[in-house]
Amino acid sequence: MIPIGERINGMFTDVKKAIAAKDPAAIHQLSEDQTKAGAKYLDINVGTAASDQVDAMKWLVNTIQEKCDTPLALDSQKLDVVKAGLEEVKGHCMINSCQADPEKLDIYLPLCKEYNAALVALCMDKDGVSQDTAKRLENAMTIVEKASEYGVPSDHLYIDPIILPINVDQRQPQMIFEAVSQIRMMADPAPHITVGLSNISQSTRERHLINRTMLVMLAAHGCDSAIVDVLDNDLMDAWITADLLMDKMIYSDSYLKAALA
Amino acid sequence: MIPIGERINGMFTDVKKAIAAKDPAAIHQLSEDQTKAGAKYLDINVGTAASDQVDAMKWLVNTIQEKCDTPLALDSQKLDVVKAGLEEVKGHCMINSCQADPEKLDIYLPLCKEYNAALVALCMDKDGVSQDTAKRLENAMTIVEKASEYGVPSDHLYIDPIILPINVDQRQPQMIFEAVSQIRMMADPAPHITVGLSNISQSTRERHLINRTMLVMLAAHGCDSAIVDVLDNDLMDAWITADLLMDKMIYSDSYLKAALA
Numbered sequence: 001m002i003p004i005g006e007r008i009n010g011m012f013t014d015v016k017k018a019i020a021a022k023d024p025a026a027i028h029q030l031s032e033d034q035t036k037a038g039a040k041y042l043d044i045n046v047g048t049a050a051s052d053q054v055d056a057m058k059w060l061v062n063t064i065q066e067k068c069d070t071p072l073a074l075d076s077q078k079l080d081v082v083k084a085g086l087e088e089v090k091g092h093c094m095i096n097s098c099q100a101d102p103e104k105l106d107i108y109l110p111l112c113k114e115y116n117a118a119l120v121a122l123c124m125d126k127d128g129v130s131q132d133t134a135k136r137l138e139n140a141m142t143i144v145e146k147a148s149e150y151g152v153p154s155d156h157l158y159i160d161p162i163i164l165p166i167n168v169d170q171r172q173p174q175m176i177f178e179a180v181s182q183i184r185m186m187a188d189p190a191p192h193i194t195v196g197l198s199n200i201s202q203s204t205r206e207r208h209l210i211n212r213t214m215l216v217m218l219a220a221h222g223c224d225s226a227i228v229d230v231l232d233n234d235l236m237d238a239w240i241t242a243d244l245l246m247d248k249m250i251y252s253d254s255y256l257k258a259a260l261a
Numbered sequence: 262m263i264p265i266g267e268r269i270n271g272m273f274t275d276v277k278k279a280i281a282a283k284d285p286a287a288i289h290q291l292s293e294d295q296t297k298a299g300a301k302y303l304d305i306n307v308g309t310a311a312s313d314q315v316d317a318m319k320w321l322v323n324t325i326q327e328k329c330d331t332p333l334a335l336d337s338q339k340l341d342v343v344k345a346g347l348e349e350v351k352g353h354c355m356i357n358s359c360q361a362d363p364e365k366l367d368i369y370l371p372l373c374k375e376y377n378a379a380l381v382a383l384c385m386d387k388d389g390v391s392q393d394t395a396k397r398l399e400n401a402m403t404i405v406e407k408a409s410e411y412g413v414p415s416d417h418l419y420i421d422p423i424i425l426p427i428n429v430d431q432r433q434p435q436m437i438f439e440a441v442s443q444i445r446m447m448a449d450p451a452p453h454i455t456v457g458l459s460n461i462s463q464s465t466r467e468r469h470l471i472n473r474t475m476l477v478m479l480a481a482h483g484c485d486s487a488i489v490d491v492l493d494n495d496l497m498d499a500w501i502t503a504d505l506l507m508d509k510m511i512y513s514d515s516y517l518k519a520a521l522a
Contacts, residue, residue: 166505166512173506177481205514206502213502216474217481220438241467241474244427245434251427253466 001243002192002225003236004073004094005030005039008060010047019046019056024063031068037230038260041094042068044085045075054084061088073120073227079107086115094118096227097160100139101125102146109150118156119147120194123179129162133175133182136161140183144191157191158225159183165202166210173200173214177221184222193218194225212238219246236260262504263419263453263486264497265334265355266291266300269321271308280307280317285324292329298491299521302355303329305346306336315345322349334381334488340368347376355379357488358421361400362386363407370411379417380408381455384440390423394436394443397422401444405452418452419486420444426463427471434461434475438482445483454479455486473499480507497521 007030010016018026034042042064050056053076061072065088073094074085082095097120098108105121112119121143123129123136130136140159147157161179164172176195184190195218201210212235215226219242230236240259243249252258268291271277279287295303303325311317314337322333326349334355335346343356358381359369366382373380382404384390384397391397401420408418422440425433437456445451456479462471473496476487480503491497501520504510513519 170505170508170512174508200506204512206498206517209498209502210506213477213499214506216477217503217506220478220481237467237470238474241470242478244431245461245471245475245478247431247435251431251465256467 002040004041004227005034005230009045035070039230041073043073057085096120105146120158144186154187154191158194163199180221193223197226216242263301265302265488266295266491270306296331300491302334304334318346357381366407381419405447415448415452419455424460441482454484458487477503
């Protein structure tokens with residue numbers, strides 16, 4: 001399992017304040033806490049409130065790297081913000097995200113190649129998120145083919161089938177499970193699958209329960225990554241247990257601790 | 262979801278004592294509690310300790326039916342014990358269980374037909390539980406074909422792919438998920454799938470977590486029934502949420518309560 005910690009995001013008040021004041025303390029703490037909790041990447045999103053998003057991204061990258069070497073996921077829809085992050089990053093990182101339009105992939109995939117970065121690629125294009133599985137799979141195939149064309153290995157590809165809130169369309173989860181199974185077969189080795197998990201529970205009352213149930217169901221179909229609140233212990237315990245049941249780690253009585261060691 | 266409450270089983274000390282003393286209080290309480298918690302069937306197993314299993318089965322059936330009309334699942338490997346239960350049962354019930362050997366199905370399926378009973382049929386035969394998916398599917402096909410031959414509707418068929426403990430063979434869960442998906446396609450309407458859930462966590466330290474994670478993963482592949490501890494609230498909440506995500510109930514903020522109403 002490849003958890004991407006979602007917490008360093010300018011939409012959270014503490015992060016927004018830290019960015020505005022260029023106060024590293026909260027950022028260092030979140031980096032450390034999420035890493036200890038099992039994050040394999042730390043997502044960083046400056047939020048829409050930052051007055052200068054390029055400057056904010058650079059500051060976040062450098063601030064985190066002062067104390068922490070967990071790979072970063074540069075989360076922005078703006079290319080100049082992503083590029084600013086890439087220039088500051090030491091070592092491997094992830095770009096989050098790019099849509100499946102060929103003309104966008106033609107920009108992002110060469111960047112991945114240049115920086116040895118992983119890419120979160122969304123199963124949506126300029127026409128938006130499709131209501132059916134076939135269109136999502138068509139998008140995924142475009143991503144896989146383009147990545148192959150540019151020599152970006154499938155191990156650096158994190159395809160996101162796009163989760164919509166359960167109270168918006170209840171047919172979506174089953175379509176996503178089907179898409180996940182199919183996408184995993186599109187290349188060998190299989191591309192990773194990642195999701196913005198918290199979307200599923202938007203505006204519901206049982207957010208934690210719905211999030212972790214969805215994550216376990218996704219894992220049962222081969223999804224191996226997700227952008228999540230890694231500080232949610234119940235969520236991480238459920239995910240580790242799903243990994244155990246998918247034979248991705250060896251059983252021991254203390255498998256929960258072993259997974260985070 | 263069709264939860265089968267596992268609690269009225271002579272292997273539990275309180276039930277064993279109640280059977281020995283023919284004391285109805287504990288049995289009435291367990292019937293009521295499990296029904297309130299969402300059990301659609303109450304499994305009853307006299308246990309191996311009962312001095313006269315036929316007599317104990319009759320007493321349990323009649324005792325429960327004094328106060329509760331939740332359908333019963335007559336759980337015994339002994340045909341005379343099952344038959345004794347069938348003679349006492351009012352209304353619909355379930356027989357739990359029969360192996361997939363044709364000569365056994367030739368006995369149990371006519372009984373189901375005669376009593377309008379559902380049948381838990383195991384994906385194992387006289388050679389035992391197979392290590393591979395193909396053999397389990399072969400057993401399932403024998404069950405489905407025999408049921409069709411005897412005119413037992415697939416809605417009365419609960420096929421059990423047989424769960425083994427995770428610390429015995431970690432490859433099993435994925436084989437079972439595959440088997441569940443395949444078995445659901447063997448008839449239209451699909452046969453139910455049920456499992457003895459607690460087996461997965463035998464001799465492990467995190468029994469509740471492993472049980473509910475396995476159940477959610479099974480549900481993600483179309484398993485719609487399980488013999489479980491319905492009094493485990495976290496398990497039931499997870500199962501209800503999995504049903505919600507499989508579009509089997511309509512979302513409302515209070516969907517957890519609505520599911521048990």
